Amino acid sequence: MPDAYEAFTSAVIPLPKENVDTDQIVPARYLKVTDKEGLADALFRDWRFEADGGLKEPTFILDKPQMYGRRILLAGDNFGCGSSREHAPWALVAWGIRAVITTSCADIFRGNALKNGLLPIVVEHERHRQLFELVAREPDVELTVDLASQVVHLPGDEDLPFDVDPFSKLMLLEGTDELGYLLGKAPSIEAWEAAHPPRVDTREHTGTSA
């Protein structure tokens, strides 16, 4: 269960790529784990490392020393497309990333991220472009992500508001998870099941396979 999501201030890791798929975020060969440990090492693995394990030249953005400790990833359109692997947000969070700013997130990734204390912040294309310009101009510029007021504070007095699903927001701010909510729905679930016979029994073999 993630900790309560509190406002934080951080510089930005710029990743100006569109359609970053979850195979890039965590390559499939790192999905053989049965826990969530060690995934920070797998993050963007094939963009960071040569086959022999040495860092690529030029160094991928994540491994530039000035990027260490940064918690905001500024990424291109359609971040997190492809596979449903929750290892992708697990790896981003293990690295220390707490927010991804983009123009759109893939549906499954967005849901997975929100369940793991990783906030997808979707902004309009023009604001997105301005953010990349800002970071290009001032690479160490710090932004403050304030989920409670749904605003990213930019330098000066500028605020960038963003939308978030109200239920997900509540879960994040309280550091609670959806399973607890669902378990609390047991009476409704029982009532629904009493009125709806099961569609299949996976254990029962009724005939021969065609």
Added chain:
Amino acid sequence: MAGQRTLVDKIWDDHVVAEDAGAPSVLAIDLHLVHEVTSPQAFTGLRRRGLKVRHPERTVATADHSVPTTPRNLPILDELAAAQVAQLETNCREFGIPLHGLGSPSQGIVHVIGPQLGLTQPGMTIVCGDSHTSTHGAFGALAFGIGTSEVEMVLATQCLLQRRPKTYEVRIDGRLAPGVSAKDVILALLARIGVAGGTGHVFEYRGGAIEALSMDQRMTICNMSIEGGARAGLVAPDDTTFEYLAGREHAPEGAAWDSAVARWRSLPTDDGAAFDRSVTIDASALEPMITYGTNPGMGLPISARVPDPDAAGDDSRRRGLEQALSYMDLQPGQPLLGQKVDVVFIGSCTNGRISDLRLAAAALKGRRIADGVRLMVVPGSDEVKREAEREGLDEIFRSAGGDWREAGCSMCIAMNGDQLSPGQYAVSTSNRNFEGRQGKGGRTFLASPLTAAASAVAGAIADPRLLPGIETLAAVGGR
């Protein structure tokens, strides 16, 4: 209830358990498919909270992603993969979940065995920790991929928290030309709308060309809905659907069958029901399709030339195209036909069913693959493998110089040792051409089984319409 409803609306309305103001709907799940890769942490979560699986009899598991496709009497050499498969076996035993594991005659890719066992039925809600769960939408089921946290929720409560998706009508009219198949239809859609075109939506595939397709072909199309950003893609159930289901192991029988069919006939979208978005594609204008880039939306008619990044319009698109062509080591303006290939992979949840293998075999019969090409044919399930062997397809693949393997996801996701070497080119019937998807540094051209088979013979990307007897080949397939 007033108003016309879509197929998705009807399934959704049937499964809403509860709705609190401000919260997503609690949606009941009829069938939960489980595999070894995305489930271990969910079972760990259950143990930590002292929870049981609410409905093990609505849950079914198989091992497909990390399993070798070498003979089954050999051990799993990869220790991590072996541990993961063993963990699945332990979890299923402990929580009472039926497992079609390694060595079982019903083992296979989760999206191949669900339909094959008759577990996938119209009107159901179906989930799996796997984005290609959209495959099951071919039966008129609302089927979508979920993350591991959601796997845990479904195990514990048989429910999920979901917002109602928007609907996207994908109308495919006209008739497919010989040599053009379901895979080409979905690749053409993706090339048209892009990999984020369906985000936030569920596709409903409709129109004469869809109605004319077999269930296997409908599954190929629904399978790749996620490649267009849509979590699910559905086809209304019809006689083709019922004919496929009748007599399957878990399909209803007798009076239960009759009442099920009556219920299923009420599912199709009402005349006049509104979709949030719509797109129309003329099937008769389609050529065989092939991808050239590093996402499934980067596809072209096979006779086309690689696009020029300088003509891409905006900067970010140009950069994306440049990166893709650099990774693929392709030049703007070069033809795709004739591009040398090293490996041809036929299989996956997209194109690893019996009709796919029949098509590929028909194209390969009496021919040899080109020198230096490796052809790997991986059946989608053990049952598909047995059927193919009954029909002698394995012999055709072997005689052509191909490698006939055991069932699994194999080189589609390259977790099990079946993979490309850096720099190699593959024509693949799978679903993703992402960088490194089929092995670090490997380069993937996505295409149909016919295009894959034709390319294996040529040793280069080849147009399946030039295969001798293509008019009759297109009729090969079956239900």
